[in-house]
Amino acid sequence: MTKGFIATVKPQSLAISIISVSVGTAVAALHGPIHWVHYFLTLLGISLLHAGSNVINDYFDFRNKIDTREVPGSYATEGRVLIQEWLRPKQVLGLALIFFALSLPIGIYLTVARGLPVFILGFIGFLTGMFYTARPIAFKYVAMGEPAVFFIWGPLTVSGAYYVQTGQFSSQVLLISLPIGILVALILFANNIRDIGFDGGVGIRTIATVLGGTRAIRVYQMLVAAVYAMALVLLMSGQLSGWVLLTWFSLPLAIKLIKMLKTEAPKDADARTAQLDTAFGALLILSILLQQWL
Numbered sequence: 168m169t170k171g172f173i174a175t176v177k178p179q180s181l182a183i184s185i186i187s188v189s190v191g192t193a194v195a196a197l198h199g200p201i202h203w204v205h206y207f208l209t210l211l212g213i214s215l216l217h218a219g220s221n222v223i224n225d226y227f228d229f230r231n232k233i234d235t236r237e238v239p240g241s242y243a244t245e246g247r248v249l250i251q252e253w254l255r256p257k258q259v260l261g262l263a264l265i266f267f268a269l270s271l272p273i274g275i276y277l278t279v280a281r282g283l284p285v286f287i288l289g290f291i292g293f294l295t296g297m298f299y300t301a302r303p304i305a306f307k308y309v310a311m312g313e314p315a316v317f318f319i320w321g322p323l324t325v326s327g328a329y330y331v332q333t334g335q336f337s338s339q340v341l342l343i344s345l346p347i348g349i350l351v352a353l354i355l356f357a358n359n360i361r362d363i364g365f366d367g368g369v370g371i372r373t374i375a376t377v378l379g380g381t382r383a384i385r386v387y388q389m390l391v392a393a394v395y396a397m398a399l400v401l402l403m404s405g406q407l408s409g410w411v412l413l414t415w416f417s418l419p420l421a422i423k424l425i426k427m428l429k430t431e432a433p434k435d436a437d438a439r440t441a442q443l444d445t446a447f448g449a450l451l452i453l454s455i456l457l458q459q460w461l
Contacts, residue, residue: 171253175262177221183351183441184217185210186448187320190347191328193455194340202332205277209331212273212289213324219266220296224307225249226259227300231308233369267293281331288327295319310372312359313352321348339406346394346414347451350444356387357436360428384428391421394447410454410461417446 188210192201229249248254254262270289278286295315298304306315325344330336359366359375360383366376375383398414401407420443427433 168254171248171251171258172262174251175222175225175248175254175259176218178218179438180221180441181214181217182445183320183354184213184324186445186452187324187344187347187351188213188328189452190343190448190455191325191340192332193452193459194325194337194343195329195332196459197455198333205280205331206328208273208277209328212270212277213292213328215266215270215273216289216292216296219263219270219293220299222259222266223263223297224300226256226263227302227305229256229259231300231302231305233300233308233371277331281334284330284336285327288323288330292319292323292327307373308371310374310377312355313374316355317348317352320351321345342404342406343401343451343455346397347444347448349390349394349397350440350447353387353390354437354440354444356383356390357428357432357440360384360387361432361434361436380432384432387428388425391425391443395421398451407455408458410457411451413454413457414447414450417443417450420446 188206192206192209195201225248229247249256249259270293274286274289278289295306295318299306299312299315300308306312321344322341325347326336326340329340356375359373360380363373363375363380363383366373374386378386395415395418398411402409402411424439424443427439428436433439
């Protein structure tokens with residue numbers, strides 16, 4: 168059961184939430200002191216919503232007959248927990264509801280402390296995570312998966328973390344969230360490039376199946392290039408200092424990934440892209456903190 172629990176929660180994916188919340192909080196540090204309790208509560212609340220979304224998506228993928236033993240799970244794991252019969256559907260559904268329920272008191276506390284926008288943003292995040300695979304919307308199945316995760320872990324989470332600290336929204340933090348959102352969307356995009364043959368066979372429409380393998384890889388390459396170009400734009404527009412170019416130290420990882428995708432989409436294409444998100448995001452956070460300190 169423990170194996171099934173870990174496989175459906177996908178704890179390695181929670182680094183995405185840590186990066187997004189921390190970027191928004193780091194930008195807030197440029198404008199005032201950090202409320203550390205609010206930071207850790209935001210991090211915990213977002214991680215619980217993220218974990219709940221991971222679990223509920225396994226449930227609906229199974230219910231909608233999308234999962235099979237032949238296709239690798241996320242991050243190249245065998246973690247199709249319901250297909251492998253490591254857990255029962257009721258257990259998976261119940262676990263998702265527990266995660267969502269645990270996030271609720273955190274959301275209520277932060278709403279009371281910082282204002283109604285916190286609850287609204289959290290509720291939007293919950294609905295997007297739920298209807299990522301739940302019908303009648305099912306973003307994942309109608310080529311809207313990448314835009315959905317871009318929005319959630321880019322503008323919504325980064326701006327939300329900033330708001331929790333400052334009580335304000337900012338065009339600066341919105342712009343800084345864009346490369347983070349793109350990188351998270353690329354994690355899903357890499358997964359979908361890998362699964363083009365399978366997804367098309369079961370009637371799932373993703374951006375990758377619409378574009379086809381060759382064009383999808385080109386779009387992937389262009390979006391990776393856009394992430395690094397945005398770092399330069401953030402510098403030239405005065406949004407961040409020259410320290411932001413520290414993010415370019417992750418460029419060798421991006422180049423290696425692009426070269427690999429030219430020949431094949433490995434089973435762990437999404438995990439490798441997630442590593443790029445973590446590397447770029449950590450360097451971005453460091454650059455913002457150095458701007459504040461120095």
